[in-house]
Amino acid sequence: MNKIRTRFAPSPTGFLHVGSLRTALFAWLMAKQNNGDFILRIEDTDKSREVEGSIEHIIKSLKALGLNYNEGPDIKGPYGPYRQSDRLDIYKEWAMKLVDKGRAYSEIYSEEELQNFRNEAKQSKEPFLYRNFRPKKLNGYKEGQALRFKSEPKEYLYNDLIYGDLKTPKEAIDDFIILKSDGYPTYNFAHIIDDYLMKITHIIRSSEFLASVPKFLNLYEALEIDPPKMATAPAVLGPDGKKKLSKRDNAKDILEYLNEGYLKDALISFMATLGWNDGTRQEIFSVDQLIQKFSINKVQRSPANFDEKRLLYINGYLIRNLDLDELQVLSKSFWPKEAQNYQESYQRKVLALIQERLKYLGEIEALSLFFFKELDVNKNLIKDNNKLREFTNEQIIKMLEASLEVLLESDFEVDDLQLKLNDLLQKLNQKPAILFSLIRIATTQSPSSPGLFETLNLLGKDRSLNRIKQQISALNN
Numbered sequence: 101m102n103k104i105r106t107r108f109a110p111s112p113t114g115f116l117h118v119g120s121l122r123t124a125l126f127a128w129l130m131a132k133q134n135n136g137d138f139i140l141r142i143e144d145t146d147k148s149r150e151v152e153g154s155i156e157h158i159i160k161s162l163k164a165l166g167l168n169y170n171e172g173p174d175i176k177g178p179y180g181p182y183r184q185s186d187r188l189d190i191y192k193e194w195a196m197k198l199v200d201k202g203r204a205y206s207e208i209y210s211e212e213e214l215q216n217f218r219n220e221a222k223q224s225k226e227p228f229l230y231r232n233f234r235p236k237k238l239n240g241y242k243e244g245q246a247l248r249f250k251s252e253p254k255e256y257l258y259n260d261l262i263y264g265d266l267k268t269p270k271e272a273i274d275d276f277i278i279l280k281s282d283g284y285p286t287y288n289f290a291h292i293i294d295d296y297l298m299k300i301t302h303i304i305r306s307s308e309f310l311a312s313v314p315k316f317l318n319l320y321e322a323l324e325i326d327p328p329k330m331a332t333a334p335a336v337l338g339p340d341g342k343k344k345l346s347k348r349d350n351a352k353d354i355l356e357y358l359n360e361g362y363l364k365d366a367l368i369s370f371m372a373t374l375g376w377n378d379g380t381r382q383e384i385f386s387v388d389q390l391i392q393k394f395s396i397n398k399v400q401r402s403p404a405n406f407d408e409k410r411l412l413y414i415n416g417y418l419i420r421n422l423d424l425d426e427l428q429v430l431s432k433s434f435w436p437k438e439a440q441n442y443q444e445s446y447q448r449k450v451l452a453l454i455q456e457r458l459k460y461l462g463e464i465e466a467l468s469l470f471f472f473k474e475l476d477v478n479k480n481l482i483k484d485n486n487k488l489r490e491f492t493n494e495q496i497i498k499m500l501e502a503s504l505e506v507l508l509e510s511d512f513e514v515d516d517l518q519l520k521l522n523d524l525l526q527k528l529n530q531k532p533a534i535l536f537s538l539i540r541i542a543t544t545q546s547p548s549s550p551g552l553f554e555t556l557n558l559l560g561k562d563r564s565l566n567r568i569k570q571q572i573s574a575l576n577n
């Protein structure tokens with residue numbers, strides 16, 4: 101059997117959301133699990149859509165996710181170049197083969213004339229088919245004019261690895277442009293030539309191309325090329341489940357997620373399970389498990405929904421399960437700047453305390469700032485607490501003073517803090533949700549924190565007592 105070769109063939113339009121990268125991931129997994137090759141090909145034949153810097157952006161995104169490719173624009177391979185704009189001569193040569201066979205011809209109509217044909221078809225409620233207007237005598241290739249494929253309409257029965265057996269009618273087949281007037285090929289033509297020359301065995305692409313497959317099949321026949329196997333990945337829909345995911349649905353670029361502190365493994369697991377599972381209830385997969393278990397023909401045919409909460413859940417789960425060494429390495433760029441004044445061993449202790457609550461690494465700053473910086477008293481924290489707001493200022497001050505007294509006697513070891521503060525609860529006949537929340541607010545200036553005793557222990561006696569005093573004086577003013 102031929103070595104399996106799959107490819108990711110993005111157009112450099114500057115933005116890669118989870119939907120586009122999911123296709124890349126499926127193709128990568130398929131290559132990986134078969135000891136095959138995964139190829140990156142840049143499809144830059146539509147200059148009007150191109151965004152500068154996109155190619156670097158694509159390469160950076162794939163590398164950051166660990167979706168390494170064997171051949172690509174920056175890695176030499178036997179079937180390069182891997183950027184379509186560097187392959188124009190190749191497309192021209194293949195287009196000429198079609199012209200010579202009488203299967204391609206120069207466009208004779210102006211855009212206006214074509215529009216008139218479309219309008220006429222619309223009025224008579226007929227589907228517009230270009231081939232109905234095909235000139236009787238076909239012109240050969242003319243520089244500066246578009247070149248069209250002369251189709252031979254027929255029904256097709258073909259297999260898609262995800263959608264299964266598909267039957268398409270003659271009407272799905274029409275003449276279409278293969279070389280534009282600027283000499284650049286269309287996607288419809290270029291990808292067929294490239295997949296063939298690059299020995300691609302499986303095409304995995306998104307569903308927007310499904311309707312065009314009959315046209316492609318017709319072209320494969322004219323070129324006498326055996327089509328690769330095809331797998332069409334159903335669309336990823338926006339959170340409302342109605343239309344295709346786009347920037348407007350808050351779909352972020354994949355690098356943006358990584359910059360916010362989403363783990364690459366979380367993104368990979370999330371993307372793989374957009375429309376795929378292994379038949380069990382398992383929701384989170386490691387990359388190795390995916391390589392073992394992923395199967396393209398188990399991808400669901402119905403569109404998948406983009407649910408960012410699920411990504412957040414997977415990310416939080418993976419963060420909680422990291423060992424502290426790994427977490428410390430991954431956290432490097434997420435600390436508040438004040439953390440620089442503290443030793444790594446202290447940062448590590450902070451990390452151990454907040455790990456449980458971290459959903460993405462970008463939260464480290466907000467969750468840990470009070471460990472590194474003296475914060476101004478925020479009186480709203482007491483007002484916003486629906487239990488504490490029932491107390492008078494005086495009562496609150498009394499509770500803080502009582503806490504101060506008890507804490508003065510503590511050695512600030514966790515056990516001792518626990519013992520002393522629990523005693524105080526009894527003495528004041530108060531609930532933890534009241535007394536402990538108050539101490540927490542005073543010492544962290546935040547409504548929530550890791551366990552109170554552990555937090556006080558790490559802050560240390562001086563800072564904790566000073567902060568309580570500061571809170572009392574703010575309340576007295």
Ligand code: GLU
Pocket residue numbers: 108109110111143287291304305306
């Ligand atoms: N260049 C196409 C796109 O970015 C790729 C389609 C394919 O994978 O064949 O949508």
